[in-house]
Amino acid sequence: MLAVNIHNLKLKNPVMTASGTFGYGEEFADFIDLNRLGGFVVKGTTGTHREGNPYPRMVETPSGMLNSVGLQNGGVEKFCKEVYPRIKHLDTNIIVNVSGSSIEEYCDVASQVDALDRIPAIELNISCPNVKHGGMGFGTQPGMAAEVVEAVRKVYHKTLIVKLSPNVTNIAEIAKAVEGAGADSVSLINTLLGMAIDIERRRPRMANVTGGLSGPAVKPVAVRMVWQVAHAVKIPVVGLGGICTAEDAIEFLMAGATAIEVGTANFIDPAVTVKIIDGLEAWCKAHGVSDINDIIGII
């Protein structure tokens, strides 16, 4: 009833988790059965170890939060040698979020992950707004977006999902460019660039000054962008941004998403993903929907 496909990727249900909000899955193993997920996307992984931005890195804002973590991770080799062996037995789709600050770095990470049997897909993060010399540039111009996707396509042979930045004036144009460059799917949205000021101390609330907005505050923007992109491309769309409930997920599916990812909501309720899966099933039953694919893109 809930099974969907993203290119060659078969998901038992459309519910995945968003990169940077779910660690390597292990952090949530006490709260949920990870095997129930359609899939999960691990932390942004770069060519070499990164320390990320200085603290403070987050601040709560109305119905959302800003973060400027800045791609802190141990690097792709550490992922392959230390993390992958610990999680590869899981009976769900493990997707690696591939990040970088040059085309060479993206290709290096993608080709190392290509060799891992139990990783059926990557999500190419061309949109992270945090790293000064990194992602932002690639995701904001169609030409540069196409260039990095084309290069990664040559070295990566499984399902290639490209994650788009919402910090652009015409997201459909970027989506079409990456589709033309060989992407199998696009996911959106990454965080919206934002800022918050501590007026008593008269200084920015985060050390990095600006950061990415996520959570329910971004949901209407995300639904609109998913709808625009779904109408512009033929490849499947993965929708995310502020999803907290099964009803939120259905909104994204109707807007044209084949699958969804849950991010910030995991912080509020670490078991939210299984509640969304159960909620989707209950909603389909209550509404006489025998196949979830029947509601995808109906708007």
Place this chain on the structure above:
Amino acid sequence: MKEIHDFRIIERRQLGEQYFRLLLKHGGQMQPVAPGQFVEVLVEDEPRVMLRRPISVHDADAEAGTLSLLVQIVGNGTRRLATLAEGDSLNLVYPLGHGFTTAIPAGSKALLVGGGAGIAPLLHLAKTLHAGGVHCTVLLGGRTASLIPVQDDFRPFGDLLLATDDGSLGHHGIITTHPAFADTYDIIYTCGPTPMMKAVARSAAERGLRCEVSLENMMACGVGACLCCVTDTDQGHRCVCKDGPVFDISTMSKWYSNK
């Protein structure tokens, strides 16, 4: 194992204007909670608060299935929690983090230094150390007398010393000028405002004393998944929620040297 659970508030006590204490009952089999560990509290019916709030375990009784929280009202979330009454439920994710070292030889001398809301985790610690035959000196401080809650609860578990910036109670002066610091200890534990903890850490480091600090960085997930809560350590960024909140200062020289 960590769990998400609805506790019931079985007792609520106001402690001066700024602090209150909640005694929570699990109702089933509570997970073991070590001194220095914390919980992530869900703040309901307050539209300005979305993320859970990290609060230390003030006291825990495994047999009774109860734990208590000592909370200082500082903003929207804690103000909303202050309105909860006996009988209300409170959703927690717990137990979280890596707590204080309590496996130290009986007869050892320990100094526990707490400031403000940082006093909270020290009660469970003092109780546990005392039960293990460790001699505890508990030094609590604050700007003024009314900002040092729950002093008497510590008395059964060690020598209690107090310091206030304005001299309204105990030693007159900031806590790190208290004469008790001049003594030597097998271990010093501290939790409170960052400048206080750094001063305690520097004083311990200068004299080669073992010392553990409990940090209170801003958190989003509380379980090591988002990397929002990191602190500088001598090995680079570490998560306060998972690798801490308690850190041995032998790995923190970069942190405490940076005033």
